[in-house]
Amino acid sequence: MGKFKILIVEDAQLIAVHLQKILQNANYEVIGRAANYEEAIAICKKSTPDLALMDIMIDGDKDGIETAIELKEKYNLPIIYLTALTDGSTIERAKKTNPYGYIMKPFQEEQVVTFLEMAIHKYTVENKLRESEEKFKAAVGSISDALLFVEEDFTVSYLNKAAEAISGQSLTEVEGKPLVDVFKFSDFETGNEIPNIWKWFNVKDNEQEFKSLYLTQPNGKKVPIGDGTINAVFDEKKKLKGVVLTFKNITKRLENESMEKQLEKTKLAAIIEGQEMERARISREIHDGLGQTLNAIKLNISTFFNGADKERAIKDLQNLIGEAILETGRISENLLPSKLKDFDISTCLLSLSNQKYGDLSVSFESTEVKHDRIGINKKINLYRITQEAISNAAKHANAKNLNIQLRSSAKSVILTIEDDGVGFDVSTRNNKVLEGHHGLQNIEDRVNIMDGVFEIDSKNKLGTVLIIEVPYDKKLAVA
Ligand SMILES: Nc1ncnc2c1ncn2[C@@H]1O[C@H](COP(=O)(O)OP(=O)(O)O)[C@@H](O)[C@H]1O
Ligand SMILES: [Mg+2]
Known part of the structure; x- marks a missing residue:
């Protein structure tokens, strides 16, 4: 900090000069002497003082107190009054301007210097206090x-x-x-x-x-x-x-919590509903297919005992039993595709990609996958996931091509399924689940069960890509 800058406002020339000397001796900088309000303002415009020593009785339209009020307002200037007056009403008026004190005329050099030191100290402390209070207020306020x-x-x-x-x-x-x-x-x-x-x-x-x-x-x-x-x-x-x-x-927090709960419920309902639908389908297949065939077999056995043409009846029975066996195979294949038991996942996905999907052409590539470390459960999950992804591309994407890739990293197998269709807004996924679309959710659930990572990226008009990374099983025991 440089020298403390003081403005003297005093219309008595001699006193002003005397004061200036005292201040300069005490190592203050006097930035100007004003004899009235106008001069004081003119000096402040050029360079702002740190404090004004103000005679109360000065020439001009405004006296020292009025000048002080203006200086405080315009420049936030602390004031010390110089006065020979002690009449009550003037002191009352002066008080309202919150001065740092009064120096009584006539004054002594030491008196002025000590007084100024104290006033400046007080001013500095108050300033610091105000600054820190403002800082705290701003911090707490925000x-x-x-x-x-x-x-x-x-x-x-x-x-x-x-x-x-x-x-x-x-x-x-x-x-x-x-x-x-x-x-x-x-x-x-x-x-x-x-x-x-x-x-x-x-x-x-x-x-x-x-x-x-x-x-x-x-x-x-x-x-x-x-x-x-x-x-x-x-x-x-x-x-x-x-x-x-x-x-x-906590309005937002509560909303999120209730949304999450709702979503959890819907997901659970989706899983149960999915299971029930699957059961209903199998039940229908058994009832309509295998059930009917078995009924026919029963009827044919009574014909065998009652009828004449035994040879014919046995032939019919043979045919019916053959049908029942086929039907059983079909149902069992639907429940768990037999290839999943007999072949590795690459072969199963290749076979899936070779089926017909209308206008959608599906291709499959795989590289160096550790098949001995993909157990039957992972195989089933990866297969069902791919089925759902193909069906989505065929149903929603209006895509021409769908590419399936199976790759390997050190510890996991990575399945990527990419279509070149219309894409969709991934941020609406949760809403879709709430509206009863469960396919993608089922994919995610399956990936979670396998401790894997599921990523979906879709851009409007640029297609959709699903990336599924699943840790390998421990080395399976050789059969
Ligand atoms: N490959 C895709 N291309 C474009 N939109 C898709 C694709 N996959 C999913 N979607 C969008 O996401 C929604 C949710 O899919 P999904 O959960 O499988 O339910 P669903 O197939 O029963 O509608 C679909 O209705 C569709 O709007
Ligand atoms: Mg679907």
Whole structure:
């Protein structure tokens, strides 16, 4: 910091010059001497002083006090008055400008210097205090948690911005009012108003917490709040000064939680529904196919005993039993494709890719996959996943080509399925599940069961790619 800069406002030339000498001797910089209001302003415009020594009785339209008021307003300038006057009304007027003091005329050199030193010290300390207070206010004001200060007598003395927003009231509306009158809390479960929140303030230890509550705004809207804390504030003499409350608006959190719950439920329902549909399908197949054939066999056996043409009847029976065997094979194949038991996953996917899918052409590539480390469960899952992905591309994508790749990394097998169709907005997936579309969810569930990673990337008009990475099984025992 350079020298402290002082402006002298004094219309008596001799006194002003004398004062300037004193100040310069004491190593202050005098940036100017003004004899009236206009001159003072002109000097300040050129270079701002740190302080003004102000004679109360000066020439011109404005006296020293009026000039001081202007300088304070325009330049936030601290003032020390020089005066020979001590009449009550002038002193009263001067007081209102919050001066750092009065130097009585006539003055002594040492007196002026000591006085200035004290005033400057006071000014510096106050400035620091104000700065740090502003910093704290800004910090507290801008934190995202709601914060309110309640005085010892339970009146509200401060709300930060977040607290204003949550409570629907501004600081000016509630300042000085009893907390119970302006903050209506109610129980989270019952919704009943909590009448006696005084109890909260039995703050024996420094900190307490409170669970979720509702805070009712003046317009009647109930805002859920949570993560609340209550801290007693003590001064240096350990005397209770008041209590600080903080809490958060948990509306979003509750919404997310309830959405997640809903989604969980739907997913579970989807799995159960899927299982039930599969059972119904198998039951129908057995009833309509195998069941009918067995009925026919039964009928033919009675014909065999009653009829004449035994040879013919045996032939018919043979045929029917052959059909029943075929039917059984078909059902069992549908339940678990036999190739999955007999061949490795690459072969099974290749065979899947060779089936007909309307206009969609499906290709398959695989490289160096460790087949001895893909057990039957993983095989089934990868197969079903691929079936669903092909069916989606055929149904939704309007794609020409679909490419399936099976690759290997050190510890896992990677299945990539890519189509060149219309793509879709992946961020809507959860909504789709809620609307009853479960295919992709089933894929994800299967991947999760295998401790794998599922990624889906889809761009409008640029197609869709699914990447599924599944850790290898431990080396399977050689049969
Ligand atoms: N390959 C794809 N190309 C374009 N859209 C797709 C593709 N796969 C899935 N979708 C979109 O995602 C939705 C959800 O798919 P899915 O969960 O399999 O249910 P579903 O096939 O029963 O509609 C589909 O309705 C479709 O809008
Ligand atoms: Mg589907």
